Amino acid sequence: MNFSYTFPALRGIQAGREFYTVMCPLRLIPKIFLFDEDEIPVEHRAQRLMNRSRIPDITNYILENPKDYIFSSLTASVDGTMRFKEASDEMKDIGQLTISLDSKFLINDGQHRRAAIEEALRISPELGDETISVVFFHDLGLTRSQQMFSDLNRHAVNTTSSIGILYDHRDQLSLITKSLISGIPLLERYTDREKVSLSKNSPKLFALNHVFNTTSRLINKRKGEIISEQEKEFVTEFWEHLCVSIPEWQEVIKKKLSPRELRIQSIVAHGIFLESLGIVGYYLYRYHPDEWQSYIKKLKNIDWSRENKEDWQGRAYSNTGRINKNGETIQLTANLIKSKIALPLTEQEQKIESKFKEASLNG
Incomplete structure (x- = not known):
C-alpha cells in the first residue's frame, strides 16, 4: 500500500471477524466517503436511497449548537486492503489502521450524518479539526453490506x-x-x-x-x-x-x-x-x-x-x-x-x- 490513510485505532472482534474503531477528523469524512451510493445497483446497495430533505435539519443542528452537538459513530464497510499494526505486545488491540487509498467505502449507518457534515464544513470550515468515531468492517466486494445494514437496524427502537x-x-x-x-x-x-x-x-x-x-x-x-x-x-x-x-x-x-x-x-x-x-x-x-x-x-x-x-x-x-x-x-x-x-x-x-x-x- 504505497498511498493510504492511517488512523490510530482500536481493534475488536465480533462473530470471529476483526473490526476497527478510529477517530476521524470531520474534514476527512467527505473525502473518504466519495463513493456515490446512488450509482450502486440496488442489489448491492447497503441502505435505502438518501432522503435529502433530512440533511438541512442535521446541518443546522451542527451549526446552531457548535459547543454541544453530539453524533454517534458512522459505520462503514471497506472494500480494499486494510492492515492493523499493534502498538506493542502488551497492547495488541491498540495500534494503527492503514487503509489503501483505492479502497471503496460504503456507509452502513450514518449516510445522512455524513452529508450534513459535508454541508456544515462548507459554512464553517473550522469544524474540520473536530472528530467523529468511525467503525470500519473489512468487506471485500461489499458482499456483506446489505446484511450489515439489516442487522444494525434489526433491533432499533425509535423513541416516542x-x-x-x-x-x-x-x-x-x-x-x-x-x-x-x-x-x-x-x-x-x-x-x-x-x-x-x-x-x-x-x-x-x-x-x-x-x-x-x-x-x-x-x-x-x-x-x-x-x-x-x-x-x-x-x-x-x-x-x-x-x-x-x-x-x-x-x-x-x-x-x-x-x-x-x-x-x-x-x-x-x-x-x-x-x-x-x-x-x-x-x-x-x-x-x-x-x-x-x-x-x-x-x-x-x-x-x-x-x-x-x-x-x-x-x-x-x-x-x-x-x-x-x-x-x-x-x-x-x-x-x-x-x-x-x-x-x-x-x-x-x-x-x-x-x-x-x-x-x-x-x-
Whole structure:
C-alpha cells in the first residue's frame, strides 16, 4: 500500500471477524466517503436511497449548537486492503489502521450524518479539526453490506415523540410545553410524559405529545421556530382558562371521576379533542385577541359525551365508537366546536364541512 490513510485505532472482534474503531477528523469524512451510493445497483446497495430533505435539519443542528452537538459513530464497510499494526505486545488491540487509498467505502449507518457534515464544513470550515468515531468492517466486494445494514437496524427502537419532547432542552416549543405541564396542576398531575397514546386503563388524561401538538396549533408554530413573548403569554393563559372551562376535567381533579371513566364516557380525554381546540384557539388568537376568554368559557355548555352521537360520531370517533384522530377528523371536530361557540368557519373549513355533510347524506 504505497498511498493510504492511517488512523490510530482500536481493534475488536465480533462473530470471529476483526473490526476497527478510529477517530476521524470531520474534514476527512467527505473525502473518504466519495463513493456515490446512488450509482450502486440496488442489489448491492447497503441502505435505502438518501432522503435529502433530512440533511438541512442535521446541518443546522451542527451549526446552531457548535459547543454541544453530539453524533454517534458512522459505520462503514471497506472494500480494499486494510492492515492493523499493534502498538506493542502488551497492547495488541491498540495500534494503527492503514487503509489503501483505492479502497471503496460504503456507509452502513450514518449516510445522512455524513452529508450534513459535508454541508456544515462548507459554512464553517473550522469544524474540520473536530472528530467523529468511525467503525470500519473489512468487506471485500461489499458482499456483506446489505446484511450489515439489516442487522444494525434489526433491533432499533425509535423513541416516542413524547420522549423526544421531554429530552429536548433547546426547542422553544418543547420548553414551553414542559413549562405548561409543570405550572398547571391539572396538566402536571394528569400528563403522561413518555407515551404518545394512553391505554384505556391509564391513570393519566393526556400524553405529552398531545399537549405539544395542541400548543403548536395554538400559535401556528412548529418545532425549531422562534416564539415571541406575546405568543408565550397567550399559550399560558389559554391553557389556564381551558383547564377550568371543562367541567369533566374538574371532576377528575376533584377525584369524583377517574381518567378511565372519563375516557370511556367523553371525548375530552382524548388527543383529538385537545388538538381540535388548538385550531379553535389559533382562530381566537388571530381574530379575537381581546375577547377570546369569553369564547373559551362557552365550552362549559357543550355536551362532550360519547353518547352524543349526533355531534361527535364521524368526527371525533367512527361508527364503531373508536376514536379516529387524523388531520381531517381533528378539523371536523374543531369545526363543530367553533359553531357551538358562535365562531364562523374559514373558507377552507367550510369546504371540509360541506364535503363531510355531503358524504353523510349519501352514506
